[in-house]
Amino acid sequence: MTSNTVQNIGRSLITFGGFLAIWQTIVWATGVEFFILPGPWLVALSLAGNLELIAGHAAITALEIVLGLLFGSGFGIISAVSLSWFPNLRRWLLPVLVVTQAIPVFALAPVLVLWMGYGLASKVMMASLIIFFPVTAAFLDGLRRTEPGWLDLAQTMTAANPRANFLAGRWAALRHIRIPAALPALASGLRVAAAVAPIGAVVGEWVGSSAGLGYLMLHANGRMQIDLLFAALFVLAVIAVTIYFTLDWLLRRLLPWQPDN
Amino acid sequence: MPAENPEHSVAIPGVALPGVALPVIGITLRGGALSFGDRAVFTNLDLDLPAGRTTCLLGPSGVGKSSLLRLIAGISPEATAQTLLASDGGVIAGRIAYMDQRDLLLPWLNVLDNITLGARLRGEAADHHRAMAMxxxxxxxxxxxxxxxxxxxxxxxxxxxxxxLMEDQPVVLMDEPFSSVDALTRLRLQDLAAELLVGRTILLVTHDPLEALRLGHQIYVLRGEPACMGPALKPDGQPPRPADDPALHTLAAGILRDLAG
Known part of the structure; x- marks a missing residue:
């Protein structure tokens, strides 16, 4: 860990501490009821007291987010490669794909719960649907913006027999040049995906579920356990931030040649 | 006496000596044409690349030098030719190596993997021994x-x-290969290229008259709209000619006047 990273973490902790202090001061100064805005100390006590309950629900939500990321990104990657390989498919499907983005995915949540039940599947589906488009769009954009000089070079290198090797040459250029060249664009798509995946999972839980942090928050809200609601929210934030920075770290490790590194 | 370090010996096993074991072919182009809308860049242009010789093509920007080279390389979708043949009657595709003004190195591959790109694209095993020797x-x-x-x-x-050079083709097409480096580096690169490429059929497109005069067996100047070529200029002596030869500079000044006029 570099001294720069240590400094960054130190600064973040100080900012966070200051935020907590202001929060606690507001609660003391205004005397606001604990079921409207509990102080951070009360939230911490609730977190400690309900650790097992929160951890159980958190594990389910984390699983939904990770599975959603895997499926959504996987399908996004496959569809981007297919759309770039088959120009006809792109001409027919891309406009439709863009139009579907006008549908608020949240509005589909009740239907998904109706079709796929109260369990894990509808939430994973929800997260996947939100992730799918940004990943597809970013990767497809990257695949279509390959430096033309690289493709010219590849063409001269594989042009031994244009008729017999046309597909082989195209596949080689895709595999060795266009896909690697598009990986930084895919990485940006995956970062967006990691940021929005928790939204999909939690919205899915709000609409209909029997477990997960979203469910726990609704449940706590209904029973005026606002301190528990805040504790669950805090854990959700920690999960989301952890997933984002883990993915970001992983992508930087895998793409050391990326221009912005 | 210590054993001679094989890495510093002159003859390196695994590197084909230039001009040996390669079929030497010339190239004949008849009726080359390129137009954008109403603007004819060149029409009915003829060019001969004699086998084993270096042909240089000079001309102002936008005159179609690069397009002519790309036509022969088979990577110009716009330009057309009535006849484009190798002197042995075979096709040209698959028997050329192409070098651009930009290095076109893939940023995610190390130097060794970059110079063996052709083999990887063709699905062949990369010859790392030969690549290291190169x-x-x-x-x-x-x-x-x-x-x-x-x-x-x-x-x-x-x-x-x-x-x-790893492509080891009888014909090498170079599009302003040394124009993006400083003057001293350019002279060194010219010497290196002349040494390593001797015996191959070369088309060198350049905007630098002195470079053409150093490296070319024959030099054409392309100018006008639609562009025409004058008779070939054939400087005395064998390339690479010394950069400090006053006769070359006199000739270069003449070519520059010709280009400007």
Missing amino acids: LHRVGLADVATALPAALSGGMRQRAALART
Whole structure:
């Protein structure tokens, strides 16, 4: 860990501490009821007291987010490669794909719960649907913006027999040049995906579920356990931030040649 | 007496001696044409590349030099030719190596993997022994595992030259290959290229009259709209001619006047 990273973490902790202090001061100064805005100390006590309950629900939500990321990104990657390989498919499907983005995915949540039940599947589906488009769009954009000089070079290198090797040459250029060249664009798509995946999972839980942090928050809200609601929210934030920075770290490790590194 | 270091010996096993074992072919182009809308860049242009000789093509920007080279390389979708044949009657595709003004090194591959790109694209096993020997020849053996971003402009262009040579083709098409480096590096690259490419059929497009006069067996000047070629200029002596030869500078001044007029 570099001294720069240590400094960054130190600064973040100080900012966070200051935020907590202001929060606690507001609660003391205004005397606001604990079921409207509990102080951070009360939230911490609730977190400690309900650790097992929160951890159980958190594990389910984390699983939904990770599975959603895997499926959504996987399908996004496959569809981007297919759309770039088959120009006809792109001409027919891309406009439709863009139009579907006008549908608020949240509005589909009740239907998904109706079709796929109260369990894990509808939430994973929800997260996947939100992730799918940004990943597809970013990767497809990257695949279509390959430096033309690289493709010219590849063409001269594989042009031994244009008729017999046309597909082989195209596949080689895709595999060795266009896909690697598009990986930084895919990485940006995956970062967006990691940021929005928790939204999909939690919205899915709000609409209909029997477990997960979203469910726990609704449940706590209904029973005026606002301190528990805040504790669950805090854990959700920690999960989301952890997933984002883990993915970001992983992508930087895998793409050391990326221009912005 | 210590054993001779094989890395510094002159003859390196695994590197085909230039001009040996390669079929030497010339190229005949008749009726080359290129137009954008109403604007004819060139029409009915003829060019002969004699076998084993270096032909240089000079001309102002936008006159169609690069397009002519790309037509022969088979990577120009716009330009057309009535006849484009190798002197042995065979096709040209698959028997050329192409080198661009930009190094076109893939930023995610190290130098060694970059110069063996052609083999990887064709699904062949890369000859790492020969590739390392080639890197010794161009003075890049120490940075074989470095990424292109860590290299200077001159080193990158040497890597591009090594990649061109790894293709081991009888015809080499070079589009302003040394124009993006400083003057001293350019002279060194010219010497290196002349030494390594001797015996091959070369088309060198350049905007530098002195470069053409140093390296060309015959030199054409392309100018006008639609562009025409004058008779070939054939300087005395064998390339590479010394850069400090006053006769070359006199000729270069004449060509510059010709280009301006």
